[in-house]
Amino acid sequence: MEIIALITGFSLILIGLYGILSKRNIIKIIVGFSLFDTGLHVLIVTVGYIKGGTAPILDSVVGTTDVASKIVDPVPQALVLTAIVIGLGVTALMLAYALKMYQAKKSLDISDFKDMKW
């Protein structure tokens, strides 16, 4: 189970990084950032996985006694919840900047924007 999750997370990060570095179109670069984000989230949740553990919700199956031996680690899941929201905010900001950049130069090609390059 965790092997599948690890492979998924690592490959998503690599695909995202390759997209960020190699693509010229700004929208495709933003998609690369989102893929990188998702891969990181999968990895962080995998780190909190306990073999044979169930979801950290105290329902009738888990009960309220001796909980610690039955559930997976809830802390990485709470951190990933925060990270997803921040990732959404970053993506929205990047898209807004991309719109403004398109309005300024009528182009989404990253090599047309050399004003801040030295």
Added chain:
Amino acid sequence: MIRNFFIIAIVAGLAAIFVTLFWNFGDSTTLTPLATHYADKGAAEVGAPNLVTSIVVTYRGFDTLGEVTILFLVASIVSFFLKREKLQKDIELKRETSEIILTASKLLVPIVMVLGVYVFINGHLTPGGGFQGGAIIATAFVLLLMANPDFKINHRIISIVESVSGISFVLVGVFGILLAGGFLDNKVLPLGTFGKIFSAGAIPLIYSFVGLKVGSELSNILSNFQGIQKEEM
């Protein structure tokens, strides 16, 4: 050519690091001491069956306040950037909205909104919570905008809902200092019966405010992105 070489070198280097990480990954069999405390004492201290919610809202409530603040900042920066100054024209539609999506939006928008409210009110009992519920409410607005491209989201209502729920969230936290153990402590209200909807102290209240705030902020971002389409590019 040289650029491609560098890109492949960087990606391959990271892949090599990942392969070593992958081979040395050991299954963990026990929880960390911190997680053990949350698991064993969570039910008695916070009273929420969903441990992720009790961590997000109570044990690490300050993080959540910061998270909501960041989302608010994003919404205000996006509306600042995409401010409409130029002359507006109506969007020329390439073709009419299809009958299927029109009918489906009439049927689904209220149901999707109710689902969003359900998800954030039950955040302490079932998987879900304020952020998830808010995102579901925003998807209802996406469907509405796809069906009627000229639909205008009322900014006045959205900003009132957003500021009232944001201030109430902080006020519940301050009441925690006055009446209970500290900022954002959920024992402001009685803990109630474990597993019922009105339980876990202030968590359902806080998550409802978070849900309304996130939903209105995301709808605000969406309506800004929709509005700029009308501008001359």
